[in-house]
Amino acid sequence: MTTSNRTFDIAVLPGDGIGREVMAACLELLSASETATGGPALRVTTHNAGAQYYLESGEALLAATLDACRAADAILFGSMGWPDVRFPDGTEIIPQLDLRMEFGLYAGVRPIRWFPGLPKILTDERARDIDFVLVREQTEGLFYARGRGEVIDNREAYDTMQITREGTARASEFAFRVAERRRARRGSARVTCVDKANVFTSMAFFRQVFDEVAAKHSEIGADHAYVDAMALMMVKKPWTLDVMVTENMFGDILSDLAAGLIGGMGMAPSADIGDTHALFQPAHGTAPDIAGQGKANPCAMFLSAAMMLDWLAERHDEPQLEVRARLIERAIEATLESGAAFPMEFGGSANCADMSRAVIAALPDAM
């Protein structure tokens, strides 16, 4: 394998609460793994943004920061938002939603996989085989209503869900690409369209567009499930799930449910991917209850960084970044499986710094 000397610019937004803590740990791990594998360098620039920054500066996300994100090769994001820190109109400070819209990050990719060593949440032994990917459409759906809803006469309020052909097609195409990669690894793959086509016009349209996309990917299986039935299926037989694509709001609910199946948000990475930009962020929030105490589980942040490396590797044809992503994953797996460090989130004694140290220490053996 040839060694590349390229450098990739990463815009880093730690944000608020435990976002800052897990990001600090993650940057150490990224740097240690870069030393271990060699190859492309990451040049990290950190930007202040979020609810605390809003309190200090009067702005949640500077235009300059947005520009830096636009210019960077990828965005690495901690978490943002804080209880009771709000804009004058009462809405919460959640710049991650603005970034999704601003950069057209239409595919919210939320992989859920059980790792040996993790607590078992479900009694069924097959829960060890949980390994699925939820693709959440992220630029329309019910979230189209954000900033557009209205209350009439303090008597009734309306919010409108939008489903477009283009939006549904690109999210569905993305899901089939994910399935294609899984098929290469596992022999077969299937994409499930999760909707509520039995009740809503927009959801029947979502299903129709999905079916059109599915017809172009006959090598991948395709099926449908109503969102309520899928919520049940996730609890009853999550090991049978493969790739799913769904509307924005449904995806928000199902992805938290799914994270619960593997123990909680501390193991759930996510990627917000568009055609030109991408942002990588743990699925958890700022966790005000434990923020500032160094207790957070940084694994979701680490796994999100690995997703970033994979995305850069594919986009820029830099296979060594993929090697680095696998290295990080294997080091996390080894740490959890051996119990070298076990997160406080799951009743272990390892705080954020302990987890980071242990995963870094596991890198050489994971090579």
Add this chain to the structure above:
Amino acid sequence: MTTSNRTFDIAVLPGDGIGREVMAACLELLSASETATGGPALRVTTHNAGAQYYLESGEALLAATLDACRAADAILFGSMGWPDVRFPDGTEIIPQLDLRMEFGLYAGVRPIRWFPGLPKILTDERARDIDFVLVREQTEGLFYARGRGEVIDNREAYDTMQITREGTARASEFAFRVAERRRARRGSARVTCVDKANVFTSMAFFRQVFDEVAAKHSEIGADHAYVDAMALMMVKKPWTLDVMVTENMFGDILSDLAAGLIGGMGMAPSADIGDTHALFQPAHGTAPDIAGQGKANPCAMFLSAAMMLDWLAERHDEPQLEVRARLIERAIEATLESGAAFPMEFGGSANCADMSRAVIAALPDAM
């Protein structure tokens, strides 16, 4: 206790698929329990409706049946709908949604309780203490869009969510009444408003109206959760949940999730309650995969009938109907705990008729 000679008229709609099977079993149990307790009689009138009836007659729900439901003291409902049986415009045949609107059945009451003998789905021992009630608002929310959505130029589709002050207030009041009853039994109670107030205007309005109602019930605790966080909480710590009230679509998703926590839909009863009418129905559907084979678990249907008896008891001040409801519940509990019959749904060998026979046989000891 005085014995009443009153008769209550029950409109029975078995519907499609396993709805018919569990309803037949339920009517036997209702009759046996009436013999056992004495007191008010139920006069049952059965009406044909649903997808199969639509195929035979060209109508899914006759006006005469609607009138009979309106005139009855309560409606007992199996399940309706069948894959690929659709109205000419492509929508599914789901008269239960029409009935909710027609009779203003605004409170979808979905109690979730683990019974000794049931399979344990979650590894945590505290899952034995799962005992909560989800109140789903059922006349507006996203379902307001049903029949109103539109596809424009085959390019984009819109569906609008409606939240009214009146609708939110009555669902919230209902939830506090449920909590009041639980407080009488358990010493304390709490209602959680489940919304997405951080993103949607309508959901912030929902929370605001909930808070106004909560202020009138200071003896009951009140708090809030975002719907995604609640989906996670249901998997992580469902034993900490008490009473919840939420928007129609959110409630649809969360109630299926919740049923999964106690093994599946076969143990999940539901009641659709309005100010003048009420309908009682197992939370499961017609289950085309097992319909016609007599394999369905009738317990959710039985528990729904018990909810009907409770509702009639309270409404008409007939405490003996409440006695009958408790008798049915205890007979189900005894059957499952002793293993006298164990549903095929959970890997047991008891089919629908076996379950019904065993629960009826358990009535005398449960008195």
